[in-house]
Amino acid sequence: MYIGIDLGGTNIAAGLVTDNGELKFQSSLPTKPERGSEDVIKDVIRIIKITVSNIPDNGEELSGIGIGIPGYIISNTDNLVYCVNLGWENVDLKRNIEREFDLPVYIENDAKAAALAEFMVGSLKGTRNSLLITLGTGVGGGIIVNGQLYRGANGEASEIGHMIVGENFYNCNCGKNGCLETFASATALIKYTKKLINDNNEDTIIMDRLKGNLDLLEAKVIIECAQQGDALSLKVVDRFIHYLVIGISNLVNILDPELIALGGGVSKSGGYLLELIDRNIASNDSFRNVRNRRIITAALGNEAGIVGAAMLCKYMNL
Amino acid sequence: MYIGIDLGGTNIAAGLVTDNGELKFQSSLPTKPERGSEDVIKDVIRIIKITVSNIPDNGEELSGIGIGIPGYIISNTDNLVYCVNLGWENVDLKRNIEREFDLPVYIENDAKAAALAEFMVGSLKGTRNSLLITLGTGVGGGIIVNGQLYRGANGEASEIGHMIVGENFYNCNCGKNGCLETFASATALIKYTKKLINDNNEDTIIMDRLKGNLDLLEAKVIIECAQQGDALSLKVVDRFIHYLVIGISNLVNILDPELIALGGGVSKSGGYLLELIDRNIASNDSFRNVRNRRIITAALGNEAGIVGAAMLCKYMNL
Numbered sequence: 082m083y084i085g086i087d088l089g090g091t092n093i094a095a096g097l098v099t100d101n102g103e104l105k106f107q108s109s110l111p112t113k114p115e116r117g118s119e120d121v122i123k124d125v126i127r128i129i130k131i132t133v134s135n136i137p138d139n140g141e142e143l144s145g146i147g148i149g150i151p152g153y154i155i156s157n158t159d160n161l162v163y164c165v166n167l168g169w170e171n172v173d174l175k176r177n178i179e180r181e182f183d184l185p186v187y188i189e190n191d192a193k194a195a196a197l198a199e200f201m202v203g204s205l206k207g208t209r210n211s212l213l214i215t216l217g218t219g220v221g222g223g224i225i226v227n228g229q230l231y232r233g234a235n236g237e238a239s240e241i242g243h244m245i246v247g248e249n250f251y252n253c254n255c256g257k258n259g260c261l262e263t264f265a266s267a268t269a270l271i272k273y274t275k276k277l278i279n280d281n282n283e284d285t286i287i288m289d290r291l292k293g294n295l296d297l298l299e300a301k302v303i304i305e306c307a308q309q310g311d312a313l314s315l316k317v318v319d320r321f322i323h324y325l326v327i328g329i330s331n332l333v334n335i336l337d338p339e340l341i342a343l344g345g346g347v348s349k350s351g352g353y354l355l356e357l358i359d360r361n362i363a364s365n366d367s368f369r370n371v372r373n374r375r376i377i378t379a380a381l382g383n384e385a386g387i388v389g390a391a392m393l394c395k396y397m398n399l
Numbered sequence: 400m401y402i403g404i405d406l407g408g409t410n411i412a413a414g415l416v417t418d419n420g421e422l423k424f425q426s427s428l429p430t431k432p433e434r435g436s437e438d439v440i441k442d443v444i445r446i447i448k449i450t451v452s453n454i455p456d457n458g459e460e461l462s463g464i465g466i467g468i469p470g471y472i473i474s475n476t477d478n479l480v481y482c483v484n485l486g487w488e489n490v491d492l493k494r495n496i497e498r499e500f501d502l503p504v505y506i507e508n509d510a511k512a513a514a515l516a517e518f519m520v521g522s523l524k525g526t527r528n529s530l531l532i533t534l535g536t537g538v539g540g541g542i543i544v545n546g547q548l549y550r551g552a553n554g555e556a557s558e559i560g561h562m563i564v565g566e567n568f569y570n571c572n573c574g575k576n577g578c579l580e581t582f583a584s585a586t587a588l589i590k591y592t593k594k595l596i597n598d599n600n601e602d603t604i605i606m607d608r609l610k611g612n613l614d615l616l617e618a619k620v621i622i623e624c625a626q627q628g629d630a631l632s633l634k635v636v637d638r639f640i641h642y643l644v645i646g647i648s649n650l651v652n653i654l655d656p657e658l659i660a661l662g663g664g665v666s667k668s669g670g671y672l673l674e675l676i677d678r679n680i681a682s683n684d685s686f687r688n689v690r691n692r693r694i695i696t697a698a699l700g701n702e703a704g705i706v707g708a709a710m711l712c713k714y715m716n717l
Binding site: 209224227229233234235237244246258259331337338339 | 527528529542544545547549550551552553554555556557558559561562563564565566570571573574575576577645648649650652653654655656657684685686687688
């Protein structure tokens, strides 16, 4: 039995996870990162205690705590973490948690933890070379290489969302222009839709759906309106697919994976998106090399973060 | 002692290589791929025999033959090779060579073999996660992951040149638009220079250098004219550097290497190009993540192909 913590910018989610990745108990607290790292860590400790108190009374023992963070462990430091979204620099998360519990604590970047979950108990199980692409507020990913989670020289590998794939009308948070994340995330769908509506005043059923309040726009609405044949939404989704396929093609050329799983919020429109991706690849002879790769939706959904964090405890002791 | 063969579209180059990568004897024959695979293989056998007859009489034994090919081994076949530049499909190179010599024969993609050479006896020696980018007629590469040559699920990994990094005025040989190879190869330098001269009739010292005959244009000339301050050449080299840095940045984001070596013909202008790359990265705050990576020129030059092919024999038995 392990505890997995998915420490996000909005919520601290925790779960009790079995050896084969089953989630037995789940809870969450708001992160409120503006409080600073000390108060956030107090709540991480609090939610671990809540989780511990919910361990079923069947004799199974807790053997580790894994934490997925929206950042990375700074190389050549003793586990200090850096999380731009939380405003954390050189935070000693590991020692702070270990001090409270007599258990090993493992920390990993959240997207890598999600990929580990898919690899150990989800859609990438049994693969040797594969990858998870998460399409959410941003675009992230995790790479499995020779049957192992790939971390890179400094633990900063698989920043798939910041691969430049073209030129875009707005810059990425990272400062660059043309990052995959600015074309193929929920944020990208929303920004481009707003641009089309504001620039050209094009007719779209989106405005009816939102009762005229564009501030309520979500990626889900755009995809649903595209499925209903709305011209503007189709244009937005087409562009999304175009650049997503470029991103996938680049990853295929560099990594030659046997399997690619799509996760994150946007991938919930699974079948529809996969069909559009397949059609885009098939209609474009130049993406020959991508054609033979299996592209699937990820298995674990929102829980990949918690399960992956927990699975770190198992993976690090394999 | 090993024999390394660099089977290219123009020449079949062979060498006698010591255990630590020293090249003791070298020869070459024209490939003339239009003859078909049987005749080319006869010449591969002939050049191996020439090489064997030049083994110094010091008691050292030949323990293997390695061959670098401009293509790849088709997965799930017994070593059949596919080389688009040679017009080869399903060619049983390995068995044809083994039949002639009582020695193990190893085959690998030429760019991966070059990366292996740099990793085992050249600029990437001692690294765990690193990569070679070859800037020649095309753009290729090889990736070292966790101290091993990375092949991918089907041996098709590290096709760095076909990563899409923007939109270009001409399509890549592969059919796609925007491949790194169409921005950052010798061919790309030449095509863009010709375009600028033909489209705008801009003044350039290149025309004097070539005595007005643009057909003689080589990448080297463009880089030399840029170094002399020629405005048109500088524009061409700037664009080359701009997209090369995007390519490097993408690879850093995906692979997080500790070291990046630039090889291939274009990299012979080493110091000048490295300085331009560094300046481009430094002046562009958005390439922060690239700044701490060491980018160097490869050590083995043209010989990387032969040495890498030979080193396959050693690597496969490590």
